[in-house]
Amino acid sequence: MTFLGDLREGVDRLTQFSELDCEVGVLATGAGALSDDSVRAAFGVVADLAREVQKLEAVLAGVIAQRSRRDTGHAGLAQVGGFRTPVQMVQEITGVSRAEATRVVKVGQALTDVARSADRPASESEWPVHWHEPLGAALLVGTVTRAQVDVIRRGLGEPPAIDGRAEGDVVEVWRVAVVQRIDEAATCTVEDLFASARAVRDAIDPIGAEARWADHYEARSFRIRIDGDGRRHGHFVFDDLAAEFWQSVLDAALRPRRGGPRFMTDEERATARELADDPRTNEQLAYDLLTDLVRVGAVAEAKDVFGARQAGVRLVSIRDEGEPRRDLFGRLLAVAHTDHGDATFPGSVLDRTICETGIVPVTVDASGNPLDVGREHRLFTPAQRIALATRDGGCLWPGRDRPPVYCEAHHIDHWEADEGRTDVDRGILLCMYHHLHLHLTGWKITREGKGRFILHPPSGEQTPPIELRSKSPLRWAFDPPPGRPWRLAA
Incomplete structure (x- = not known):
């Protein structure tokens, strides 16, 4: 036609x-x-x-x-x-x-x-x-x-x-x-x-x-201006790493307002409820937080400012086998990404971060799996959470865009009813809302071996099953271009 x-x-x-x-x-x-x-x-x-x-x-x-x-x-x-x-x-x-x-x-x-x-x-x-x-x-x-x-x-x-x-x-x-x-x-x-x-x-x-x-680092700046009414305005141009750190600060502090996971201690739950009921807007809370953060500086302990979750930027590097390669200036010929995959950093930044904080190796197969702990643990371990964040990139429910920090790890084989295992290949990230929605309304997620996760509607619904695909920008790492060296520095 x-x-x-x-x-x-x-x-x-x-x-x-x-x-x-x-x-x-x-x-x-x-x-x-x-x-x-x-x-x-x-x-x-x-x-x-x-x-x-x-x-x-x-x-x-x-x-x-x-x-x-x-x-x-x-x-x-x-x-x-x-x-x-x-x-x-x-x-x-x-x-x-x-x-x-x-x-x-x-x-x-x-x-x-x-x-x-x-x-x-x-x-x-x-x-x-x-x-x-x-x-x-x-x-x-x-x-x-x-x-x-x-x-x-x-x-x-x-x-x-x-x-x-x-x-x-x-x-x-x-x-x-x-x-x-x-x-x-x-x-x-x-x-x-x-x-x-x-x-x-x-x-x-x-x-x-x-x-x-x-280029981004050279463009960093901060300035204060005064408008016609005498109000002072601040304007940041962040470099990529500083932007991720500031975002992590806000995420850690405002998590309960933005639908963070439900699994927490009674003390954490009380603090979260207090923040959720606070009459200030999110923008006012962010302003007060950053002002207090600058004021107290290094004197305060992390828990005094952030509660149970300390702010920070976790970098993930998908490494090839063998020794890491470097250019003529000694810089790593590699890139690193935040665990949610939205920001990329060159080898020089990765090198500096390793010197400051060390590394946590996470081994995955070609489909982004293993790190299995069977039924030894009811909840997914921190290392498994890193693997899930890297593989899924956030809530895998169709049309949802919540990042990993606001997600919960769901056992597709229920822990009690199906004697499910706390294994990465049997777990999937869902935001709090859709995790509850799945358990309350009869939706189910299945997976055959290492294949795709499949979302099934409740019994009686006419909606066909939906194939869930990773939302992580790093998903390419598990399926690189075939047939030729794909790193241009190779």
Whole structure:
């Protein structure tokens, strides 16, 4: 079927919902008259239509950019219309922000690159190979959305020039990374996909990770300004490691407000209840906490400020076999990640952290498993929690984005009823809400051997079983690109 034929079919599918055949002014009333099943169905149809329209919008934006190149001068398509750039033209017509208009144009340019590459004569062997061509193809067939194309491109960045490695070889590594991100796009959020792309980029280019860390570190700053009403404002630009530390401080202190785990002592429970009932907003609590933290400094004990959970940044490094390699400056050719996988640090930072705090080795197999303790322990050990955080990346319930620090470890084989074992391959991270929801409403999670975790609905529900996939940006580590050295420093 043609593109316009697909659009017509989508519009025709909407006509089955007669409640929507009304004046625009009463559209909300018409939609409110739909049954729950009809709302779900109609929303799915509208989402499909929106994706199709976004494809055409991106393609047309790419054509605008192609016909408004610098060499066209004032005769360019955008310029003839009185616009300085194609981005300005798209922004003016659509009414979106400049940032969104820029994203649309970039996606459109990727699509035109794909089209030009497909049309090139076989004799033109020097035609440039675009690493992002699979993205354009996937967008056109509906495998990914425009937003997903944008975050994958921004997350991976451009392939670098590497001494001793052929350009085509480097581009191929990037293309493999693109294909892997496309494959996981349907099962994760846009934010998660961006984090995954960044983690892969830094893992395959540890030298580039060192340079990116240095740039962020040099940009660190703090300033205080006074507004027109005499109020003082503070503004931080964090380096990556300091940002993770400050976030861990807030997480440790405000955990009960943000749905932390329920398993705690009576004293901890009383403290958590007191914090939850505090009339201050989260922002006011954070302000008071940081002010007190700076005031007391090193004089206070950690428990006086944080309670049972001390703040800190845990780094995870996925290491190859053999001795760690170093560059000519003696820096580790490796990268480290926070245990939730959202931030990446170069080998020099990992080296310094090892000197300060030491290491806790956690051994995992190709699927992110073992660390089994059978039925010796009812609760998962700290080492197992690290393995679960690295493998799962947070609550695995579909559509949930709670990080590991707010999750509980669920035995998929119940401890009492099924004589379950406290083993990593039989455990899974769930946030407090969905952990309770699973136990109270009849949902069940199963796993065959080392395969995928499968979420089953309660008996009688028509929802099909759902395959759960890791939300950790580090999931690539258990399935690296095959067939060639994938670290560019190799």
